[in-house]
Amino acid sequence: MTPVRILVVILALILGATLAVGTWGQPPGATGRLSDDDYISIALSDPQVFRPTGPGSGKSVQPERVDRSGAVVTVDLTVDGIRFRVLIDPRTNRITQVLRR
Numbered sequence: 001m002t003p004v005r006i007l008v009v010i011l012a013l014i015l016g017a018t019l020a021v022g023t024w025g026q027p028p029g030a031t032g033r034l035s036d037d038d039y040i041s042i043a044l045s046d047p048q049v050f051r052p053t054g055p056g057s058g059k060s061v062q063p064e065r066v067d068r069s070g071a072v073v074t075v076d077l078t079v080d081g082i083r084f085r086v087l088i089d090p091r092t093n094r095i096t097q098v099l100r101r
Contacts, residue, residue, distance in 0.1 A: 034093065036066040043075040043086035048098045050079055072096060 034042075040063045044050040051057055057080055064076040064083075073088040083101040088094065 033090075036063075039066050039073050039075050039088060040077065042088055042093060042095065043077060043084070044079075046086065046095050046098055048100075049077070049084050049086060076101075 044061065050061070060078070060080050062078040064078065065074075067074040067076075068090070073090050075086045075088065077084055077086070085099040085101055086095055087097040087099075089096050
């Protein structure tokens with residue numbers, strides 16, 4: 001093998017190892033971290049939480065808290081005077097449960 005080929009093989013191995021190490025520790029299908037506003041938007045996308053039908057509905061939306069400390073992201077918000085807690089799976093960014101408080 002020529003020195004150039006050896007160098008190309010070494011660089012390819014280093015690049016491959018770097019890419020492999022960069023993805024360790026992430027669950028399959030993991031997405032990047034979202035902002036609080038993104039999680040609030042996901043919570044408001046559920047029809048149980050936000051129903052913009054009828055006079056005066058959907059006029060008052062007050063996000064209270066986004067908590068990322070557990071296995072799920074918890075979004076607390078008040079819509080039209082009704083308090084909701086929305087649980088979102090951070091791996092898929094999908095709503096797993098909506099609780100009316």
